[in-house]
Amino acid sequence: MYVETQEEEPEIKIPLPRVGITNLRTIAKINWKGRIYTFIPTFEVTIDLPREKKGIHMSRLVESITDAMSEAVEEEVKKIHTSLEELALAVIKRLEEKHKHKRAEVWIRTTLILEKTTPASRKLSYEPYDVEVAVIKEGKDVKKRLKVRVIGNTACPHAMANNNGKTHIQRAIGELEVMADFNEEIALEDMIEVVESSFSSPTYTLLKTPDENAVVRKMYENPKFVEDVAREILMKAREKFPGRIHVRVISNESIHKHDVIAEAWA
Amino acid sequence: MYVETQEEEPEIKIPLPRVGITNLRTIAKINWKGRIYTFIPTFEVTIDLPREKKGIHMSRLVESITDAMSEAVEEEVKKIHTSLEELALAVIKRLEEKHKHKRAEVWIRTTLILEKTTPASRKLSYEPYDVEVAVIKEGKDVKKRLKVRVIGNTACPHAMANNNGKTHIQRAIGELEVMADFNEEIALEDMIEVVESSFSSPTYTLLKTPDENAVVRKMYENPKFVEDVAREILMKAREKFPGRIHVRVISNESIHKHDVIAEAWA
């Protein structure tokens, strides 16, 4: 009835490993212990395109997301901390029924809000963390990539040694990525903890005066270069998590207009 | 020969004050003391659309920029520090010959690099500043808006008073806008100086150890809230510059994941 241009032979017959939709924002739902949690992630979903087809059917990728979401509320996720991976895998399963492919990737970017306790007054503080989860399926092989981005700080040890304990301090951002088999159990919360505990001090949304004092003390007792932060994240991550690891720390220097960076792989 | 849809009567006859092109990046040239300076600003150029016309001729706005640029190299700018305004006015002059209008606006966004001297070793350091200049002509009335955005720092006086001289320090951004008659002589460099001198300390691209120490000392001798920075910019700007003033200071707190803000008008 309709022309299916996608099924035609292309002029240039080269296979493409990643074709799909990106920057798609939609509502996602998780049923945990009988309660529905909603959030608005950004999706990228791609499949491979064989050399003899002109294009993929993009709308089937969108339908796979929508279908996975509506079924998600019927099935309980067993563990809240692996729910983003389960959601991504659920999209791939729908996709397998809808569109032939050899390789599929689902990337989900969102913000987690975790409850923390402030260091002195022990008040509740809600902390935001950017996270990204990908599930990549090629044949029977299923891998995942988990990324967290945490805001902390650095107090410079070099300036401290040269200024009788005074130093420059600044906001810093730590990123940790773990690439592992889908079945490895790795909690995003544990990854966040690895990064957050490696700064001069963690940061908090709410700080009353005694809490502020505690953070100030902690930063001066714990001076660190970005190099120190990166090494500590790397060491802890290798101990805790299986798979390949990528670490990147960027410090928004308070004495410069530019940033400094330390990056490593393991 | 061609249909001029823009000249037709629109269905909905409402005048529009601002219609044009935006986010246009192109090469700009200035001839100062016989030497050509080039840079790549971003332009927004708009004119008003009367109620009885369907649209404006967008390509004439682009041509006004291009023509002004090619003529700019033939005429010397007299004062380098007003050259962005002269460039904007040159675009409006070309536009007056090409497209009927009552009101025209030309906005130019770019980065200035200024030479500074580091505080102890007296080395040369090149510092980047985002600036924006607008010229707005309505009939014979010509106004301008000048904006600068400067990166500095704040050392918190409250934490300092509660922690025996220790405190949290962070990168901060100060913005100053002045709206005045076109003929008022206001140098972007002076506006930058007003903002930069109002932080706990200025920041530098290059800092050798003795310079770093000088900046650290200066920050601790000069603790400031964003409120203090905003007030100082406002006070200095009112003394130095004619016209309306807008000040905004944002501090990327090193102890929080969010920012703090102080804003005022005069």
Place this chain on the structure above:
Amino acid sequence: MYVETQEEEPEIKIPLPRVGITNLRTIAKINWKGRIYTFIPTFEVTIDLPREKKGIHMSRLVESITDAMSEAVEEEVKKIHTSLEELALAVIKRLEEKHKHKRAEVWIRTTLILEKTTPASRKLSYEPYDVEVAVIKEGKDVKKRLKVRVIGNTACPHAMANNNGKTHIQRAIGELEVMADFNEEIALEDMIEVVESSFSSPTYTLLKTPDENAVVRKMYENPKFVEDVAREILMKAREKFPGRIHVRVISNESIHKHDVIAEAWA
């Protein structure tokens, strides 16, 4: 016990109208018809600072947000479409108990996902819209500002008239802001509808082939300049909504590297 630097006299005694926290992301909850809805907005909360005080107590602004959120789940919102304003007002009410001020502003930015029906196959499609809601209280006077940002498209009528019905088409973004008394009932959904219905065609996340054909037909039957889109939004908004109106339409031209813009106020 602690030094309250904020309560000291500042060196420069100038009142500041807007001092507070910005870019704060946290979890927000709404109880509608007994069901809890969660989302992660970005907050800006400011109060005025009188001339004789050095600073404001920032942590009380954060506490006002947290307290308003935890109480929100106990009280049902009556109307889902005014819930963001009620949330902002709830923050201001907590703030009145915690921190003296004359003027308070709460700004909430988030993404709404609305259910739409595709134009031909009548399938369900979830559509994302950026919205921002502000409540501004000065003495007894309470005002609100409501903004929506909608993605649609434009098909150029000038190119269509000169190319036998062929034309260039592109993604366009329409923004509508309404400033009114707090008590005026204005639904964000209605504002979105006003913008979305003013493009050459609305856009959809899911489009099967017959839907895609319907959108293509609609765009060609309905060619529009950004000027036409802006005028239609302005006309409809003036009919439907009380208060001051701001409209801005930006088109990501498919034939240029820059954008075109039409902007108006009423």
Place this chain on the structure above:
Amino acid sequence: MYVETQEEEPEIKIPLPRVGITNLRTIAKINWKGRIYTFIPTFEVTIDLPREKKGIHMSRLVESITDAMSEAVEEEVKKIHTSLEELALAVIKRLEEKHKHKRAEVWIRTTLILEKTTPASRKLSYEPYDVEVAVIKEGKDVKKRLKVRVIGNTACPHAMANNNGKTHIQRAIGELEVMADFNEEIALEDMIEVVESSFSSPTYTLLKTPDENAVVRKMYENPKFVEDVAREILMKAREKFPGRIHVRVISNESIHKHDVIAEAWA
């Protein structure tokens, strides 16, 4: 005289492959045929950190940039189209005298403005392109990475086949990266040409009515999926350029709120 904390032994002895400065904006100068060209790129400069040192001396990286810039005006670049690589290599050469390392990377991001001729009226149009050049030196091995980002458009062949020649059209972005030995001669201008010629049509900053008509005609004669654009870039790039190739095409769909993507490596 000063404490050199960087030279101390770190607690965690792990080597880091990339440590340095990033997001540094400064002025760059090139002397070509006796004339000085200036522009304002963004730099990232990193070196490796051995396991037994606590940190690197960041200020020496900044000095390497500054020194390379001031010497650049004395030496003529031989070929304008390899000048960014020569600039990056000049920074590495200064760095070799200032800071011991095994591996050094210099990344330069900037905007090129190229002169194009409009398709019908043959007017001059200045077109902006984002480019990034990296030089990576490890021992005696010197490699480079060249990236270009070009704005074009796609006219959908599937909608065209189903709507009697009518279709949806949109802005699209094509990215091409080539990784090769430093000595391979690859012009950024040729890479831009490969991408720009692979869209349904190139885009232009200036278009008079006959030019606009020519672009419209070209888009309808040349309908392409992002898949087609990616394959054409890949095929042409493999023919023209040595080394590894990465292609990514993103289309800002005019009928959707999300984008579509095609990506490949060779």
